[in-house]
Amino acid sequence: MTAPSLLLRHSPAIVGVASVIGLFAAIEGLIRASVINRHVVPLPSQVLLAFPRVIAEEDVLGRFLTTAGEAAAAALLLAATAIPLGVLLHRTQLICTAVEGWIAAMAAAPLVLIYPLFLVIFGRNALTIIMIGFAAGLAPVILKTLEGLRATRPVLLNVGRSFRLSRAQQFWKILLPSALPSIFTGMRLGLIFALINVVGVEFLINFGGLGQLINDLAERYDLPAMYATICFVILVSVVFFMGLEHLERWLRPRQ
C-alpha cells in the first residue's frame, strides 16, 4: 500500500485526533487569555502535569483495582445468577411470558436510585456498591440469555431430537452453544452497566475506589487533579469497553 492511500484511509481518524487536540489547545488559549476563569476550568497543560502527582500521591492504581474488583464481583454474581435465571425462564414458557415484560420494565427503571435503600440494608461498604452493580446488570443479562436460547434454529433442535438427546444433552450440546454469542453480548452489557454504576455509587456515597477519589479531590478543590482523575476514569472505561468488544469478536464462532 502506498503512503498517500494509507493517509487517505486513515484521514477521518487523523482529523478526529487533530480536532480533539485542537479543542484542548483552544481551551488552553482561552484560559490564558482570561476568557475562561482558570478557577473553574484548569489549564489542560496543568491537568496533564497533575497525572504523575495523582498516580504517585493518590494511589490511583490501588483505587483502580478496588473499582475493578467491585465490578468483577458484580459480574461474577451476574454470571452465576442471571444466566441460570434466563435458562430457567426459557424452560417454563408460561412464567417466562408472564414476567418478561416486568424484567424489561426493570431495565427501563432508574434502578441505581435504590442506593440509599441498599445503604440501609447492607451498610456503607463495598457490598452496597457490588449489589448496585449487580442490580443494574441483571435485566440485560437475563433478557439476552433468553433471546439467545430462543433464537436457536429449529433445524438444530430437530437434529437433536432425531438423535434422541435427553433434555440435559439437548441443552448442553445444542441450546447453550447456539445461545453463547448472545449470552456474551448480555454479559458485556451487564458488565458495562455494572462498571458505570459501581463508579457512580462510589462517587455518590464517597466510598471505595476511583469514584471516591473524584469526590475527595472535588471537596479539596484540587481542580487539576480532579480533572486528571476524571480523564483517567474515562480512559479506563474506554479501554475496558474496547477490550470487551475485541474479546467478544474473538470468542464469537466463525461462520
Added chain:
Amino acid sequence: MAATQAIGSAPHRRAFVRQVLVARAVIAVALLAFWELVARSRLLFEGVVPQLDVIARGLGRLLAAPAFYTNLQTTAGEVGTALIIGGSAGLLVGLVLGANRFLGRAFEPYLYYLGPTPKIIFFPIMIMWFGTGPGSKIAMGAVSCFFPVALSVAAGMRQIDQVLIRVGRSFRASSLQMASKVYLPAMRDPVVNSFRLGLGVAVIGVLLAETKLSNRGLGFMVIDSYSRFDMPAMYALLIVIFVLAVGLNAGLSRLARSGNGARASAALG
C-alpha cells in the same frame, strides 16, 4: 412472542393468555406475601423491610403531601429542560454525523466510547460551571442524554432507504430541505426511540445529582428520607419514581414501534 411459537389456534391462544394473567397474579401475590413474611419475621433490622400496610400508608401520605408535587415539578422541569438541550444537541450532531460519512468516521468513535462512561463523575465540574441550583442538574441530564440520542440518530440516518435520499437529491433539495423533508420524516421512529433512551438516562442523571447535592426535587426527597431513616417514605418515593419512569418509557416506545440501536442501548451512561 414465546406464546405464539408453540400455540397456533385462536382458542388455544386465548386460553394461554388467561393462564399468563393468572400466573402473573399468582407471582405478584407470592412476592407480596414473601415480603410480608420477611417483614414480620424480624430477621432484618427493624424498619428496613416495613410491612405492606406501612408502605401503603407511606404512599398515601406522600401522594397527599403538597411538598411532593412541588418537588415533582422541580424534577420534571429539570428533566424536561435537560431533554430539550441535550436532545436537540444530540439530534443535530447525530444528523450531521449520520449524513456525512467522513465526519461520522472521524468523530463517532469518540461518542461511541464516551457514551457508556459514568456521567455522574462530571457532577463536580457541573457544580462549578452552573452552580449548586437546578442548573447543574439540568447540565447532568443534558450530558447524559446527548450521547444515546446522537448515536441512535446517526445510526438511524444510515438506515434510511437510499431511494428516498436519491429522490431528494434529484430534486436538488438544499441541506435544510433534505433534513426537514427527507431525513427527519423517514426517521420518526429512530428519533422518538432515541429520545426514549435519552429520557431514561436524563432522569437518572438529574435524580442522582439531586441525591448528591440539592435541596429540592425527588432525588433530594429520597436522600432526605434516608437521612431521617423514614423507610416507608423512601419506599413510597422509589415506587412512585419507578412507576413514573417505566410509564414514560412505555408511552414513548408505543410512539415508536420499531426498536433500534443496539449501539445506542450500550450508551446508557
